[in-house]
Amino acid sequence: LFQRFPVMWRGQLALKNDSSFVQMHFVSGNQGLVKLTLPQISPMDQVPLRIAQRMRMEQSQLEGVSKRMQMDSDYCLLIAVPCGRDPMDISQQTKGLTEGFIQYLQQKQAAGIVNIPMPGSQQPAYVVHIFPPCEFSHEAVLRANPPLFDQIRDSPHVVIIIVHCDASHP
Structure with a gap:
């Protein structure tokens, strides 16, 4: 299914009391943002990627994400699917991802948010967005790779979009 899309990260997504192990496949944008933003520890000691906030899926918020996706160097689009032993x-x-993340975020009409500071700083430098299947995430995948959308449309997944906090950041 995902042979053409390299696995960039394997680990645990966490939201409230729920968690799910996923692998994230690179779809488009800047692969370097993965190492800068996602926990890079051996899989056994891995710190979960913990969703601490939600972003309401309102037009103005979604436009802000879209604006930061204009240049390939400014964003990274990944598809996260369940994985296991x-x-x-x-x-x-799969059950954990579906019930704890996809259904929860869809009910809240929100994307999960993880703010990532620069090393040694409290100021957020990057935002990791975790989108459940929705019109916005479908359009992002369709723009990047239409055949991939057909493959994932009916399977449990979340779309990860990593962007710089400051749109003017190089």
Whole structure:
């Protein structure tokens, strides 16, 4: 399914009391943003990527994300799908992703947000957005790779969009 889209990160997504192990496949943009923003520790000791905030899926908010996706160097688009050690584990991770993330975010009409500071700073430098399947995430994947959209449309996934906090950042 995802052979043409390299795995850039494997780890745990966390939201409130729910978590799910996922692997994130690179779709488009700047691959370098993955190393700058997602926890880079060995899989056994990995710190979860914890969603601390939500962004309401209002037009003005979505336009802000879209504006930061104009240049390939300014964003990274990934697809996160459940992963596990064996089919039973994958089934559990799929349930966790579906119930704890996809359904929750869809009910709230929101994307999950993780602010990532520059090393040694409290100021956010990047924002990791976690979108459930929705019109905005579908359009982003369709723009980047129409055949991929057909492959993922009916399977549990979230779309990850990493952008700089400041749109004027190089």
